[in-house]
Amino acid sequence: MADHPILFSGSMIRSNRRGLKTNTRRELKPQPKVLKNGGWYRPFPQEPSNWQYALGGIIHAYAKVRIVEGDRLWVRETWSHTGDHVFSISEARRAISGYPIYQADDNPEYPHAKFWPSIHMPREFSRTTLIVTGVKIERLQDISREDSIAEGLEWVAPTYGIPGIASTWNGDPRESYFALWDHINGAGAAAKNPWVIAYSYLVHHCNIDAMSKEAA
Secondary structure, X not given: OOEEEEEOOHHHHHHHHOOOEOEEEEEOOXXXXXXXXXEEEOXXXXXXXXXXXXEOOEEEEEEEOOOOOOOEEEEEOOEEEOOOOOOOHHHHHHOOOOOEEEOOOOOOOOOOXXXXXXXXXXXXXXXXXXXXXXXXXXXXXXXXXXXXXXXXXXXXOOOOOOOOOOOEEOOOHHHHHHHHHHHHHOOOOHHHOOEEEEEEEEEEOOOHHHHHHHHO
């Protein structure tokens, strides 16, 4: 078991915390060049990070994933701190008063808070931990209807004039997920149908190190 940081946008943070999101997909890098109709598998159970792509008994590609089943992910999100005279991340880490706040939440008491990007969130201020329960490699467009919904897309009434709203689904959740992918990765990204690593996980609403202390 290993611990890794993972970034999410504000809308996906809210979906995680509301129990709507239990899947996430990240592009496999580098993208392998493989023949059609083959399949990915893990040849060595003792090394779950290693994958191979085979067709007709011949191996055509290899991939090594960073995250495997049982790993813990501590979620980084856009954040700030309410401590007195806290104007930098290092001061937030040393603060003896105040507490972290998160842009994904409503913060009416702090309308002028300066928020730091998620990439700069220290581990101790993370409030969400994910336990990875499944990993698979697939083409983006092979996502199922169920997995599209598990990506955190929430049903809304039909929206006219704004097709494929990024954080909602309307009719076919797969199409809305592709719109979300384009929203994050740029127009036309979903049409390229990249290979992705799909992670499923359980959400725990606590800091990763608080989980460690509870387990001990």
